[in-house]
Amino acid sequence: MIATDGSVCSRVATNKKIELARLSGGTVYSVYVIFTEYFSSIAVDFNRERMHETLRKDGYKALKIVKGIGELENVKVKSILLEGQSVAELIRYSEEEK
Template sequence: MTEILLGRILIATDGSEKNRAALDEGIIIARAFGSIVYAVYVIDTGTFSSMSGDIPLGDTYTVFHTEAEQAFARIKSQAGDVKVETSILEGHPAAEIVKFALAKKIDMIVIGTQGKKGLERLLLGSVAEEIIRSAPCKVLVVK
């Protein structure tokens, strides 16, 4: 049996429009190679420490989960016949993405250069840069 070159592709999403190009590219590649797509949304628990104590944590999790499900719905509708598995992770985004890639034996991670934080992630983006440095596989960064 022949092994597929890029059998497992992880597409990291934060649900933002800035991430759309990475999503599009990841789906195109997955379709071309017959890959399984693992769509991952990471709830950055580090943001909780900087939040106001007035906001109930349960409400925040609900917002993040709703956002993740909307992002996954977009990926699945775009993927068509490409198999998509989704996962919501919690923690530091780069570390969680790399850990997931190791666990699932991912062949390539597809990420955008910028997420929601805009200026904070100028140039390459802090999450993208961390993933590139520590990923166990190929990384495609899409502008």
């Protein structure tokens, strides 16, 4: 499982993890979590739906980067977009998928 945020550091880690998956013949589960705690601190008059959509787009972009790296290395990548508290969602997903 690769937890990604689309940052440069995340891309460096992704390259290493994709390489490990290629060597082992594994599938990569690329996960991006929309951190919904942002919404609780936003002013009431702010357009929350627009912010949510922006965060979703950011998530899809980050997942697309991982998928592209996987394709270059002939590694199967399954992309997952989750919402909630990042650490809790990553743990929940990994436990559900084993």
